Amino acid sequence: MTLEICRKYAPNKDNLIQILHEIQDTHPQHYISAAAVDIVAEYLHVPANHIYGVLTFYTMYSTTPRGRNIIRLCESPPCYIKGSDNILRRLKTVLGVGTGETTKDGAFTLELCACLGVCGNAPVMMINDDVYGDLTEEKVEEIVNKIRGAK
Amino acid sequence: MAKQVNVFIDGHHLEVPDTMTIIEAADKHGIYIPRLCYHPDLPPTANCGVCVVEISGNPTPKRACCTPVTEGMKIATNSKKLRSYRKTLVEMILSNHEVTCPTCSANNKCELQTLSNNLGVDPDALPNILVKQPVDNTSLSIVRDVNKCIACGRCITVCNEVQTVYALTFADRGIDAHVDTAFANGMANSPCVNCGQCTVYCPTGALRERSEVDAVWEAILDPEKHVVVQEAPAIRVSLGEEFGLPLGTVTAKKMYAALRKIGFDAIMDTNFTADLTIMEEGTELVTRLTTGGKLPLVTSCSPGWIKFMETYYPDLADCISTAKSPMSMFGVLSKTYYAQEQKIDPAKIVSVAVMPCTAKKFEARRPEMRDSGFQDTDYVLTTREFIHMIKEAGIDFAKLSDEDADEGMSFYTGAGTIFGATGGVMEAAIRSAYTLVTGQELDAIDIQSVRGLVGVKEATIPVPGFGDLRVAVAHGLSNARILMDAVREGLKTTGESPWHFIEIMACPGGCVGGGGQPYGNDMASRARRGLALYEEDASLPVRKSHHNPEVARIYERYLGSPNSELAHKLLHTHYFKRSVYNGQITEEATHKHH
Numbered sequence: 001m002t003l004e005i006c007r008k009y010a011p012n013k014d015n016l017i018q019i020l021h022e023i024q025d026t027h028p029q030h031y032i033s034a035a036a037v038d039i040v041a042e043y044l045h046v047p048a049n050h051i052y053g054v055l056t057f058y059t060m061y062s063t064t065p066r067g068r069n070i071i072r073l074c075e076s077p078p079c080y081i082k083g084s085d086n087i088l089r090r091l092k093t094v095l096g097v098g099t100g101e102t103t104k105d106g107a108f109t110l111e112l113c114a115c116l117g118v119c120g121n122a123p124v125m126m127i128n129d130d131v132y133g134d135l136t137e138e139k140v141e142e143i144v145n146k147i148r149g150a151k
Numbered sequence: 152m153a154k155q156v157n158v159f160i161d162g163h164h165l166e167v168p169d170t171m172t173i174i175e176a177a178d179k180h181g182i183y184i185p186r187l188c189y190h191p192d193l194p195p196t197a198n199c200g201v202c203v204v205e206i207s208g209n210p211t212p213k214r215a216c217c218t219p220v221t222e223g224m225k226i227a228t229n230s231k232k233l234r235s236y237r238k239t240l241v242e243m244i245l246s247n248h249e250v251t252c253p254t255c256s257a258n259n260k261c262e263l264q265t266l267s268n269n270l271g272v273d274p275d276a277l278p279n280i281l282v283k284q285p286v287d288n289t290s291l292s293i294v295r296d297v298n299k300c301i302a303c304g305r306c307i308t309v310c311n312e313v314q315t316v317y318a319l320t321f322a323d324r325g326i327d328a329h330v331d332t333a334f335a336n337g338m339a340n341s342p343c344v345n346c347g348q349c350t351v352y353c354p355t356g357a358l359r360e361r362s363e364v365d366a367v368w369e370a371i372l373d374p375e376k377h378v379v380v381q382e383a384p385a386i387r388v389s390l391g392e393e394f395g396l397p398l399g400t401v402t403a404k405k406m407y408a409a410l411r412k413i414g415f416d417a418i419m420d421t422n423f424t425a426d427l428t429i430m431e432e433g434t435e436l437v438t439r440l441t442t443g444g445k446l447p448l449v450t451s452c453s454p455g456w457i458k459f460m461e462t463y464y465p466d467l468a469d470c471i472s473t474a475k476s477p478m479s480m481f482g483v484l485s486k487t488y489y490a491q492e493q494k495i496d497p498a499k500i501v502s503v504a505v506m507p508c509t510a511k512k513f514e515a516r517r518p519e520m521r522d523s524g525f526q527d528t529d530y531v532l533t534t535r536e537f538i539h540m541i542k543e544a545g546i547d548f549a550k551l552s553d554e555d556a557d558e559g560m561s562f563y564t565g566a567g568t569i570f571g572a573t574g575g576v577m578e579a580a581i582r583s584a585y586t587l588v589t590g591q592e593l594d595a596i597d598i599q600s601v602r603g604l605v606g607v608k609e610a611t612i613p614v615p616g617f618g619d620l621r622v623a624v625a626h627g628l629s630n631a632r633i634l635m636d637a638v639r640e641g642l643k644t645t646g647e648s649p650w651h652f653i654e655i656m657a658c659p660g661g662c663v664g665g666g667g668q669p670y671g672n673d674m675a676s677r678a679r680r681g682l683a684l685y686e687e688d689a690s691l692p693v694r695k696s697h698h699n700p701e702v703a704r705i706y707e708r709y710l711g712s713p714n715s716e717l718a719h720k721l722l723h724t725h726y727f728k729r730s731v732y733n734g735q736i737t738e739e740a741t742h743k744h745h
Contacts, residue, residue, distance in 0.1 A: 034334045038732045047317035048732050049341070052333035056322040063334065 188303035257356030289337030292345035306349035318343035346455035347509030347666015384571030404553035422563030429696035455657025465728035468740035482528030507665030533667025565688030572681035573626035573661035574601035
């Protein structure tokens with residue numbers, strides 16, 4: 001599977017970031033395993049320790065298994081001023097997990113991130129590829145429950 | 152083409168090439184700019200910011216390690232503002248550092264300690280925010296203590312760029328950035344080859360050898376045990392500098408005296424088995440040359456190189472000499488030949504090796520190094536650990552009177568002693584292989600073309616009756632790659648290797664630059680220690696391994712002849728293929744002769 005993804009790209013180290021994204025996005029647990037890194041390393045002729053450095057440098061990548069839905073709440077100053085810490089507290093209560101943790105049913109992983117580029121709608125979060133703005137404590141609970149129900 | 156430019160550092164007018172950085176120009180002219188992450192042997196990483204200087208016309212200070220000089224540049228290195236900057240930087244580093252100087256292995260050698268002291272840093276300026284992390288104790292050779300790490304990145308540079316081993320990397324970012332192995336699996340589960348160059352370049356005590364000092368003291372104090380010790384060639388030229396003697400003083404006889412004072416029961420010498428290695432490896436070379444065997448033959452003394460070969464060049468494993476390293480030959484013989492000669496139960500023998508090397512700790516514990524029926528070499532002490540024991544025992548090393556080693560496995564020739572410098576094994580082998588092929592003695596035995604610190608060296612030696620013997624020497628593993636890639640390519644395309652015989656040492660400079668050598672082990676001191684070995688070689692009465700009388704004696708009384716059945720059983724080994732991801736054995740690469 002990992003090798004098939006690699007083969008879509010030229011064996012050139014410039015493609016590392018794209019390959020890692022695709023591996024992560026297509027994995028049901030949204031992460032990149034050590035075994036996958038070994039395969040990418042061999043394909044691109046890039047040492048595994050370098051890939052690990054890249055993986056841990058960028059917060060979008062995860063080296064540990066995550067939930068089906070990834071919540072990224074912005075912790076940059078504009079969102080903070082507009083109350084993102086209250087949102088975080090509510091998310092933790094609703095989900096029953098701390099930052100960086102995954103719910104027991106494997107549905108959600110809660111993460112913090114830097115600016116998502118929509119400060120006009122602060123506080124902001126992303127769930128997977130969707131952006132949710134102008135958050136309130138009530139609104140986040142609604143969003144989470146809706147995704148839970150849809151499943 | 153570099154052109155000369157005029158720069159002014161603290162008012163001094165200097166003319167320097169424009170390829171230099173400010174710190175290089177200052178160093179060359181004896182102006183010391185405080186620094187922490189910069190090391191003259193390594194490319195700058197500009198991580199710490201301590202080397203900041205003020206340049207006229209620039210609104211903010213610049214890092215001297217990575218700012219090139221330009222024409223007319225006016226530089227101030229020591230203003231009030233710079234002193235304050237540097238102090239703050241070091242105070243911040245100390246606030247996230249485990250400050251245990253009195254008991255730290257790097258005490259008195261630590262560059263952070265010295266710098267803090269020189270700058271008059273206030274240790275209480277900032278609260279300590281260190282969150283203690285577990286120490287990486289997985290490796291048989293190297294301990295990595297992230298609590299003492301200042302994230303200067305030197306270990307990463309040396310591991311990835313100088314040695315191309317690719318074990319260490321920066322992980323995470325910002326305040327969480329730290330040195331780690333891939334997936335934080337630990338040094339033992341990485342491609343680390345145990346060369347220990349990271350320990351040599353670490354400015355603090357964050358990287359050090361796994362100490363075996365306590366175990367050795369215990370063996371020495373046990374009256375039931377007969378503790379035998381061997382010392383590698385490089386040790387005798389690396390001790391003096393630690394005890395106030397000039398760098399590169401040959402102290403073999405003081406070394407024996409110190410070992411006797413410490414309490415070892417029999418003091419012999421790895422140089423003896425270096426000569427023996429030449430007989431075994433030289434015979435192997437001549438056999439391969441004259442019977443159409445696999446070429447090139449590549450030396451096998453350097454355990455960092457061996458693990459590197461098993462990891463990155465296992466397809467060439469049948470090119471590697473099957474001869475064990477001098478240390479492992481000594482280990483196995485100490486519990487067989489020596490035990491038999493001295494009528495000592497080998498179970499009571501504890502075999503200790505003093506090595507300039509961290510990888511030897513790994514080599515000694517390879518499961519195949521048990522041909523005596525025991526672990527052949529019980530303990531390996533680095534030069535640093537040996538120095539520690541000398542100090543712990545309160546021995547005034549510089550004032551020791553000369554003493555001789557004990558007989559049996561200690562006589563050595565000039566060929567044996569130059570094993571400690573890059574090119575030395577090659578030179579020693581040529582001195583004897585020439586005789587093995589031609590039956591004549593080689594007269595011009597100083598083979599200058601394989602000496603010195605050029606990364607890759609080549610020579611052609613005319614051997615009557617054979618033709619031109621083409622040889623190559625590499626030290627430092629990135630240089631080893633140059634030779635092995637050429638061999639791999641040659642064998643693949645033409646079926647022939649560009650060279651007949653290759654010497655490879657994992658560490659830059661050879662063993663004198665080993666990962667177990669005293670801190671401050673820079674290229675300049677490696678060069679001086681290497682020269683000292685050649686000086687000792689020139690001063691010795693016997694300079695060819697095949698003229699070593701104790702070597703002749705061991706063949707006569709015990710081994711028979713070089714490459715005999717018993718020699719193969721005890722003195723030769725085989726190799727494995729290893730994963731490039733975790734360094735673990737995946738399969739056998741060659742088989743042991745029986």
